[in-house]
Amino acid sequence: MGRTSGQFRLKLNERQAALVLLTPFLAVYGVFLVYPFFKGFWISLHDWNLLAVAFNPDAKEFVGLRNYQRVMWGRDIEWGAFAQPFIQLFGLAVIGLAIFLRRVGRVSKVTAIAIGLAAALLFVLPGFHPGEGGRWYDRRFWPTVGNTLVFVGLTVPGVAITALILAAALNRETRAMGLLRTIFFVSQVLSVTVVTLIWQIMFSPRQGLIANITDLFGGSPIIWLTDERFAMAAIVITTVWWSLGIAMILFLAGLQDISRDLYEAAALDNASGVKAFWFITLPNLKRTITLVVVLQIILHFQVFGQSHLMTNGGPDDTTQVLVRYIYQSAFRDSELGRASAMAVFLFVIMGAFSVLQFVLGREEDA
Amino acid sequence: MKHVLITAAAAATIASGAMAQEVTLGRFFGACEDAGTDTKASVGEPCIIQSIINAASAEIDGVTVNTLPTDWGNYYDQIKAAYAGGTPPDVHVMHRHRIPEFAGLGALADLSDDLAAAGIDTSDWAPAALDAVSFNGGIYGVPMDFHANLWHVNMDLMAQAGLVENGQPVLPSSPEELLAHAQQVKEATGQDYLAADFAQFPIGVRLTLALMWQQDANIFDGDTATIDNDAARNAVTAITQLFDAGVANPQLNYADSQQAFLNGEAAILVNGTWVVDFYDAEAAKEEVALDNYYVADFPTLFDTGATWADSHMWAIPASLKANDAEGYAAALKVLAFINDHNIDWARTGHMAVRNSVLESDAYANLPHRDEYTGTAAIARDTPPSERYGAIQDVLNRELQAIWLTGKSVDMALADAEAEVQDLLDR
Structure with missing residues (x-):
């Protein structure tokens, strides 16, 4: 290149150039993410009525951590190792398993610690319960957290496994497969309102496709959205259908990274089909699987629309999820401080999974 | 050239000054795409209310009404968020049961002294209707119906x-x-x-x-x-x-x-x-x-x-009354128009709020009206x-x-x- 064009060129060293290029991002990031986050935390320390403060900025009152206490704690709360024996014993068993796996060298130190910590939480947290005459200050918060966990616990494996199977089946360079890939991806681009509308019609006991099929076989239709046994399943099925696309594309990318040679070598050793999938595809996809699972966990903790639009959190709160509770507290009940405290709680959970993703990602780089 | 530009700018200012005052309107009841302006022909809540609104926009001189998109299920959340953000619609529908919450915080304009000038006769309202929109001695809305x-x-x-x-x-x-x-x-x-x-x-x-x-x-x-x-x-x-x-x-x-x-x-x-x-x-x-x-x-x-039972009513934000005299006057005209069309709204099946409508033959002759005349007395x-x-x-x-x-x-x-x-x- 000629020197003439560089006549007015600013001489920036690497550091300055980086700063200039980063500024737009940092500005947007600061204004739309960092500032609102700290503002949210600030609000969570106040008794803050949405409407009252809008009309009179002095109407808020600093209450310290009282919102957190009111949401998460109660009167005469006790801890017992057998308050919820199943979950707690399961937690203990997983701690033991983590130690064992580390001893025999099947998992790395970091993974063992991560699993161990998660299991320890499973042992400790469910142990809290109100003692004689005691009560939670907010009777709905922990059940809502529980519902959210159940939703995530069902949706994430559902999405990951279905997407993996689809990706493996569609990982061929033919025109039909390309078309099918597009079809399976299409649901991902729909908005939550459209998705929930489609599935509300599907689940309708009167005109729904599912009811018509059960009718065909002589069964009485399930009233999915208002039956406590099926309501959560209904929003999980909807969500799996909706979020397959991205996971499938990530898996396809991962699959195409696996060298053909491996499969050829395996075929010589008489391993093909399911065996090849188990011994070659899965181990080579480990990183992609971790990425998909953690991304999906973080995504689905924020579930809102499906519960809000399909079941209204019902019946009997069985599909009430954390973000919907935050929304109701903030906008229906105008209790912005309380809602912000719950939002900070949700942030901590999702933050923990982000850290986990980061740690696992680094570990495999090393 | 400069002169031309200035003249054009001045002309534009005059033109926009003469242009209609836009009134933004928030409501629930659901959407009706082709409601038209015939308030006598529409069927069902969404289309009847929208035909009244469309007629108001067409018939009131110097006022156009812009119906904002809102969703039934989340209506109050949206309205609250709009108030909190300082951008509430110029007129909006609400239930009587929400008055303590909204008027109690000073969100709604007290209309008491301006209704008569706008052509709304509060003495024509049934006592229960006046009661429905009253709060701490003020009138915070124009009632539209009793429903039960x-x-x-x-x-x-x-x-x-x-x-x-x-x-x-x-x-x-x-x-x-x-x-x-x-x-x-x-x-x-x-x-x-x-x-x-x-x-x-x-x-x-x-x-x-x-x-x-x-x-x-x-x-x-x-x-x-x-x-x-x-x-x-x-x-x-x-x-x-x-x-x-x-x-x-x-x-x-x-x-x-x-x-x-x-x-x-x-x-x-x-x-x-x-x-x-x-x-x-x-x-x-x-x-x-x-x-x-x-x-x-x-x-x-x-x-x-x-x-x-409950009541639907129309309110105006306090901020509009305080900051925008023209906008407030236009909003009152829209409320007066809705009040004048109380009989059309009653076609839904709702009970009217104006004595003159309640006593009219047109009201008594609405389909099935004579079958539930006892409801007004047992409304709670x-x-x-x-x-x-x-x-x-x-x-x-x-x-x-x-x-x-x-x-x-x-x-x-x-x-x-x-x-x-x-x-x-x-």
Whole structure:
């Protein structure tokens, strides 16, 4: 290149150039993410009525951590190792398993610690319960957290496994497969309102496709959205259908990274089909699987629309999820401080999974 | 060149000054795409209200009305967020039960001194309507209707069960009779006696509340929740006995229960005044199973007549009155237009609020109007509270737990009382 064009060129060293290029991002990031986050935390320390403060900025009152206490704690709360024996014993068993796996060298130190910590939480947290005459200050918060966990616990494996199977089946360079890939991806681009509308019609006991099929076989239709046994399943099925696309594309990318040679070598050793999938595809996809699972966990903790639009959190709160509770507290009940405290709680959970993703990602780089 | 530009700019200013004042309007009731401006021809709540709004926009000189997109289910959340963000619509609809919350914070304009100048005669409002929009000595809105729960009746099914006398349905006067009638209908027709949305929107709550009021009880008194008591138990069991006997289905939501009634699968539908003209129009259609449609006052199963009721009203934000005299004047003109069209809104099935309309022949001649004249006298609601929405939600949740998930009545009522008490204590 000629020197003439560089006549007015600013001489920036690497550091300055980086700063200039980063500024737009940092500005947007600061204004739309960092500032609102700290503002949210600030609000969570106040008794803050949405409407009252809008009309009179002095109407808020600093209450310290009282919102957190009111949401998460109660009167005469006790801890017992057998308050919820199943979950707690399961937690203990997983701690033991983590130690064992580390001893025999099947998992790395970091993974063992991560699993161990998660299991320890499973042992400790469910142990809290109100003692004689005691009560939670907010009777709905922990059940809502529980519902959210159940939703995530069902949706994430559902999405990951279905997407993996689809990706493996569609990982061929033919025109039909390309078309099918597009079809399976299409649901991902729909908005939550459209998705929930489609599935509300599907689940309708009167005109729904599912009811018509059960009718065909002589069964009485399930009233999915208002039956406590099926309501959560209904929003999980909807969500799996909706979020397959991205996971499938990530898996396809991962699959195409696996060298053909491996499969050829395996075929010589008489391993093909399911065996090849188990011994070659899965181990080579480990990183992609971790990425998909953690991304999906973080995504689905924020579930809102499906519960809000399909079941209204019902019946009997069985599909009430954390973000919907935050929304109701903030906008229906105008209790912005309380809602912000719950939002900070949700942030901590999702933050923990982000850290986990980061740690696992680094570990495999090393 | 400079002169040309300045002249053009001045011309533009004058032109825009002469242009219509835009009034933004927020409402629920649902969407109607092609409502037109004929306020006499539209059918159903969404289209009737939109035709009135379109007519206001077309007929009021110097005012255009822009209806904002809002969603029924999240209406109040949207309105609150708009107020909190400082951009509420210039006029918006609301229920009387929300006045303590909104007016109590100073969100709504006190219209008392400006209504007469705008051509709205408050002395023509029924006393209960004036009461509905009054708060702490001020008038915070223009009332549009009284609405209440009714019993919508399929007369053919009732006749088959022998429950029609002198052209009128025979309705129960006690919980025992309710069950007996229900079984009569089941045996004679094979269909359910009663349908309602027990599964999603709070129609089941309103039914239960009415049965509590009929025993002179209420869900709270001052700052004390009063739900875990015999009155509530009686009210709930009056309904659950129908589910237990298999003569009503608790799992139908609003759309499904309505469809069941129109399909002739239920003799009675419990729903509000807002669907009378719609069901009347549906019953006239060849393909709809419901043919012989009748509307009845909510029957008295206990001591005192009572049915759930509320009022729709139109309000203006305090900020518009304080900061924008022209906008406020335009908004008042829109409210006056809606007030003038009270008879058109009453075509939905709602009860009018203006004496001059209530006494008119046009009103008396509306379809089915003479069948539920007793409703105005038994209209009730829960005591005013800033936490109305949250309290309704608690009741809806716990009652649904009873009919949908088999939670025991005692536990559900105890839980409901504890949670409502928490809300009252906050």
